Amino acid sequence: MAELRAREEARSGTPDKKLNTSGPIPMFVSPSKDEHQxxxxxxxxxxxxxxxxxKKITITGIVEPEPDSFDISLTCGCDDVALELSAKFEDKQLMRNAHVGGSWGEEETAIPFFPFIPDQPFRIEIHCEHQSFRVIVDxxxxxxxxxxxKSLLTIDTIQINGSLTITKLN
Structure with missing residues (x-):
């Protein structure tokens, strides 16, 4: 638990902030079974x-009424970033990239449509497949x-920041 808090502090800059859960999240480590936050x-x-x-990660939430952006990152501890997904509302872009071996790769931006609407709920599914992550929204x-x-098992951390409220994560 102390290691998890230290990792969170390093990423968020917020000291001693506990992981929060809204109930049992079997795929994620929660602070304790008694805490419901x-x-x-x-x-x-x-x-x-x-x-x-x-394996699949599902994030359910609500976009803030006047959003700027939000990011979802799947990382290998404090090292490589396997997937960074950035929603930019001003440009209606959904950018993604990876940071492996000390450098960022080529950014990808092509999408059929921008799926997020201010002040509206959403459901993001990140499916891990053999060759890729498949991202499905609503x-x-x-x-x-x-x-x-290279090693998918090293992808052990999820980070979420920005203009959204998370209502469920599993």
Missing amino acids: QLAVPFCGSIKGGMRPG GQPIFDFYHRV
Whole structure:
């Protein structure tokens, strides 16, 4: 638990902020089974057992009424970033990238449509497949992001920041 808090402090700059849960989240490490708190943003939590083909992360939330942007990152501890997803509302862009071996790769931006609306709920599913992450928003496939991290099991942390409220994470 102390290691998880230290990792969260390093990422968020907020000392001694506990991981928050709104109930049992079997895929993520929670502070304790007795604590029932809302998921606060910025959020940083552990992905139990890392990622692997067939595993799915679901994020349900609400976009703030006057959003700027939000980011969702799947990382290998405090090192590589396997997937960074950035929603930019002004440009209606959904950018994604990876940071492997000390450098960022080529940013990807192509999407069929921008799926997020201010002050509206959303559901993001990140499916880990053999070759890529498939991202689905509100039931609509948005993009595939081909794996740049070699070992999927090392992807053990999720971070969420920005103009949104998280209502459920599993």
